[in-house]
Structures are given as structure tokens and as C-alpha cells.
Amino acid sequence: MARVVVINHVTLDGVMQAPGRADEDTRDGFTDGGWSVANVDSVMTKAVGARMGEGNRLLLGRRSYEDLLGYWNTQDSPFKPALNNADKYVASRTLREPLPWPNSTLLHGHVAGAVAMLKVKPGTDLHVIGSGELIQTLMRHDLIDEYLLIIHPLVLGTGRRLFADSGPPAHLRLVESTTTTTGVIIATYQTRA
Numbered sequence: 132m133a134r135v136v137v138i139n140h141v142t143l144d145g146v147m148q149a150p151g152r153a154d155e156d157t158r159d160g161f162t163d164g165g166w167s168v169a170n171v172d173s174v175m176t177k178a179v180g181a182r183m184g185e186g187n188r189l190l191l192g193r194r195s196y197e198d199l200l201g202y203w204n205t206q207d208s209p210f211k212p213a214l215n216n217a218d219k220y221v222a223s224r225t226l227r228e229p230l231p232w233p234n235s236t237l238l239h240g241h242v243a244g245a246v247a248m249l250k251v252k253p254g255t256d257l258h259v260i261g262s263g264e265l266i267q268t269l270m271r272h273d274l275i276d277e278y279l280l281i282i283h284p285l286v287l288g289t290g291r292r293l294f295a296d297s298g299p300p301a302h303l304r305l306v307e308s309t310t311t312t313t314g315v316i317i318a319t320y321q322t323r324a
Contacts, residue, residue, distance in 0.1 A: 132250055133254050135190065135257045135274050137258075137259045137280075138279045139266075142287050142290075143284065146163075146166075146290035147263055147293045148292075149163070150283075151164075151168065151202075155202075159291070161289070167283055169313070170285075170311070170314070170315045172313050174311040175313075182279060183217075187258045188249075188254060189257070189258055189260065190220050191259070191265070192222050192265035194261070196232070198261065199261075215232075218236070218254075219235040220235075220238055220245075221235055222246075222262075222265050242268055243268060243269070246274050247272075270298055271298070273299075278303065278320045282317075303320035305320055306319050
């Protein structure tokens, strides 16, 4: 059975909005985009690259799908081949097939049911990158198995958070952690049954 693994950058106060660049996600007047860039080092690149290079499948919300396609896919990045070659499953109420990025499949019906079906199909883990609204839905339906959180030593005080105030409780177990040269903690948590 495949696992659903969330891989996201977060601040100490749980903000996950726009870690990569200033214009990534300015919803609600967010002006602190690009906050993770100063902390990138070889330890972080290796840890994230190891996960991305496993031939995994991506599970994305519409906004993250379009952002990855429109920006990260155009950059000279070690992650570009992994993004292009990965099977991508997209949760969206507005997109229509055919999707523009190769190996992309639009999920049909209720997203929780569609993801539950993907988990029982043979295949590698389903990695969720970004996709905050999708993550909230997956949490409410107890479909997340693991979190790989890249926790930056930064408090923003504002922005969309991974664990929202109105979200369900989550009981997690730390299974691995690494500290980067810039003070970022890369922590792997598994959900408890």
C-alpha cells in the first residue's frame, strides 16, 4: 500500500506559504515570500533530493500544480527531471483534461475517495508538495501517513499555516531528524494510528 507523504518547508510558527520566492503566493496580502531561500544548503538539498529521486508520484492541488509547471519546471534545477518524470495526480475543481504537464492525471470525484483509491493501487509513495488546501482535506480524512518537514528557524507571525487553527488534531511520532548547517531541522514524522 502506498503512503501519502507531505514534504513541506515551514517556519517555527507553522507558516508554509510562499517559501520559494516573493511572488509565489501573495494571497491575503502576504509579503514575506521567499523566506526559505537563505537557509538552503547541501544537507537540505540532499535530503529533499533523496525523496524526489525515488521515482515517486506527486499529489498536488491546482495552485501548486500550476506553480510547479509554470516556474520550477522552467528552472535549471536538480529537481527538474524528477518533476517532469513523476506521475502527477491533481486535485482541482476547475482544471479540465488534458492537463498540460506530461504524466498528469486529474483526480475525479471527491478528492478523499480518489486518494484512498490511489493508496491501495500498486506504486510508490504519493508525495504532497505545497498544496495547503489539499493537505487540510487529507488531514480531515486521515489520509496522511508521514510528514517530512523542513523547519526553518524563523517566525513570520502571519501567513497560511500547515496546521490550521480549525484543523483536526494530529498525533505524530518523530522517526528521524537532521539539522542543516543553517539551523534548519529536517524532521520526519509518522502519524499514529
